[in-house]
Amino acid sequence: MNFQTNIFINCPFDNEYKPLLKALIFTSLYFRFEPKISTTASSSDSRITEIMKLIENSKYSIHDISRCEPLKSGEMPRFNMPYEMGIDIGCSVYGTKIQKTKQCLILEKVKNRYDTVISDISGQDIKEHNNNPKKAIEKVMEWFAANEAVPIKMIPGLSTIWKKYLECKAKIEIILLEDGFTKKEIKDLSIPQYISVMKSAL
Template identity: 45%
Template sequence: MIDEYKVFINCPFDNLYFPLLKPLLFTIIYLDLKPQISETADSGEVRIDHIVELMKTSKYSIHDLSRVERIRRNDYPRFNMPFECGIDFGLKKSNPEIYGGKKFLILEKEPYRYKSIISDISGNDIKSHRNEPEEIIKAVRDWFKISIEDVPWYKPIWLAYAEFEFDFEQILNDNGYDPKDINSLTFSDIIENMSTWITDYKNLNN
């Protein structure tokens, strides 16, 4: 069953993308939504099966295709993101009665670059973030403004995130974790920490 508050996230999970993943997660949680990221505790579970289950239960999906390119000279382009994006679109098209209400946001680095990479997605909601944390907050906030009520302007979310980022680094450093390493904590830890911080922040500022 589709959950009206769940948001499936399809993006790179590495240290280069971590400065964008954190504000992406923060914005979703700030809007009282629930980010869904593939993170399995069962070593016998096939990851793609877990991903499809997350897609099936999420009304919203955010697919970041900005890394379909070489980051370093000897790297290969990353195709996990367009692959998962295609599965999600296929899911929606295969059963419109159940999944026809799913909504997708496609994120890219530069406006219109997607046309040279995956032109079939033209006509969908596609926004650029220019690899800037503030821009990804604005892009995600603006997209959700169309679908849900009482969405604040993006600037207050950005200012709250800046405060959180400072506190988050302090907490991790104090507890012996590396705030720059995406593998230092589980995604569940990150989301739980953000949720608690945002609740306290809103209580203090409302």
């Protein structure tokens, strides 16, 4: 794994989040980064071991804490994303010399929502996406530019990259439909499959 080009994406995998996740995957691939996402379904030791390896080997990380809320009224919120974010920040503070160069972007649904529940992360790079994939792409591009992860002259306008995103999605949809995939099968492509087809579309 190439530390300099890996981006660890820490986010939920539910259907409501998928449009945002797809946008994050596309943006990473568009700028020649390799998105690293834990695809292990279990909550056992193997999952967290896999996540720690991904964190250790990724210079960049995107943590989306917008879904840290109870799924149903009266339930506890999900803590996986803040937990993994904590490991990543810890790695960049206590890790090796190269790991101290890690950069992370924290995405939120709305501005300053996290203040009430996790105020210790104030001072980190936190951006809101308003549950809008286009906005998420914009925030990631701004973060790339601010951290010189991508030279500014290489970063196109938001409308250009959004058009490219839609074109890539159309290519994937049309070819897969022609090949006999159903709409549901296309929608339910696994994350590694989606990364693979998006690489081809770009």
